[in-house]
Amino acid sequence: MxxxxxxxxxxxxxxxxxxxxxxxxxxxxxxxxxxxxxxxxxxxxxxxxxxxxxxxxxxxxxxxxxxxxxxxxxxxxxxxxxxxxxxxxxxxxxxxxxxxxAYVAADGFRPSASAELRVEELPADHASLDALEQAAGAEDVGEAGLADITSPAFVLRVDGQVVAAAGYRAWPSSTAHVSVLTSPDWRGKGLARATGSAAVRYALAQDLLPQWRARIPASRKAAIALGFSELGFxxxxxxx
Incomplete structure (x- = not known):
C-alpha cells in the first residue's frame, strides 16, 4: 500500500x-x-x-x-x-x-525471520501472562496495554516462563492497536520483534490496519524493523 x-x-x-x-x-x-x-x-x-x-x-x-x-x-x-x-x-x-x-500494510510488512525463537499462541487471558506482567512492573504494563488485547496472545517462553508477549486490541476503523511486553531481563534480544511480528501477521490476515504506538526508542526500532512507517505523533x- x-x-x-x-x-x-x-x-x-x-x-x-x-x-x-x-x-x-x-x-x-x-x-x-x-x-x-x-x-x-x-x-x-x-x-x-x-x-x-x-x-x-x-x-x-x-x-x-x-x-x-x-x-x-x-x-x-x-x-x-x-x-x-x-x-x-x-x-x-x-x-x-x-x-x-506507526502503521504498516501487508505489502510493506517485514516479518521476523528468527528460526531460534518459537512463538506460541495463547488465549488473551491465559494465566501464563501473569508472571510476565509482575516482572515488568505496573508502569511498563500500563504502557504496553497487554491486558486490553482482544486478539490471541503471541508469546515466547524460557524454561517454561513467558518472557515476552504481544497481541492487539481491536480499535475503530478496522485498526489493530498492537501491544508488546518483554520481561526486563530479556530486553534487547529481539523478542519484541518476534512476538510483535506474530501479532501483526495475525492482524493483517484479518484485514486490519496494524498500529504501533511507542514512546520508548527500543519499541520504535522494533516497529521500523517490521516495516512500519512512522507517520506522526x-x-x-x-x-x-
Whole structure:
C-alpha cells in the first residue's frame, strides 16, 4: 500500500476517535475542536495528534479551545507534540507522551525471520501472562496495554516462563492497536520483534490496519524493523 493511502487510513482512525466533526488539513495546518468525549486523551485533557504534518487537537471546553487556537498561532504544527514547545505557549500540567504513531500494510510488512525463537499462541487471558506482567512492573504494563488485547496472545517462553508477549486490541476503523511486553531481563534480544511480528501477521490476515504506538526508542526500532512507517505523533496534556 502506498504511504499516502496508509496516511489516509491512519487519519481516518483519529478523526473518528476525536468524537467530534474534524479533519486533518494540509501539512502545517492545525484544526482545533471542542470534544469532551474525545478518545485522544483522559477526560478534561487536551489531545493532540499529528499525522502527515497536519494536526488535530481536541479540547474539553470552548474556553480551552479558544486558548489553544490563540496559542498555536505561535507554534508550527510539527512542534505541537513537543511538550517543551507547547509549554512555552500554553500553561500545562501533567503530560502523557509524546508517542510515535506507526502503521504498516501487508505489502510493506517485514516479518521476523528468527528460526531460534518459537512463538506460541495463547488465549488473551491465559494465566501464563501473569508472571510476565509482575516482572515488568505496573508502569511498563500500563504502557504496553497487554491486558486490553482482544486478539490471541503471541508469546515466547524460557524454561517454561513467558518472557515476552504481544497481541492487539481491536480499535475503530478496522485498526489493530498492537501491544508488546518483554520481561526486563530479556530486553534487547529481539523478542519484541518476534512476538510483535506474530501479532501483526495475525492482524493483517484479518484485514486490519496494524498500529504501533511507542514512546520508548527500543519499541520504535522494533516497529521500523517490521516495516512500519512512522507517520506522526500523539500527545495528551492536562491544562494547568
Amino acid at each position: 502506498p504511504k499516502d493511502l496508509l496516511l489516509v487510513r491512519a487519519q481516518g482512525l483519529w478523526q473518528e476517535l476525536a468524537s467530534a466533526p474534524v479533519s486533518f488539513g494540509a501539512a502545517g495546518e492545525v484544526s482545533v475542536v471542542v470534544s469532551p468525549q474525545s478518545r485522544f486523551c483522559p477526560p478534561g485533557w487536551v489531545g493532540i495528534v499529528l499525522l502527515g504534518g497536519a494536526a488535530i487537537v481536541t479540547a474539553p471546553s470552548e474556553e480551552a479551545a479558544a486558548r489553544i487556537r490563540k496559542a498555536v498561532v505561535e507554534l508550527p504544527a510539527d512542534e505541537l507534540t513537543d511538550p517543551e514547545a507547547v509549554g512555552k505557549v500554553l500553561p500545562i500540567g501533567e503530560v502523557l507522551g509524546p508517542a510515535a504513531l 500523539q500527545l495528551s496534556i492536562q491544562p494547568a
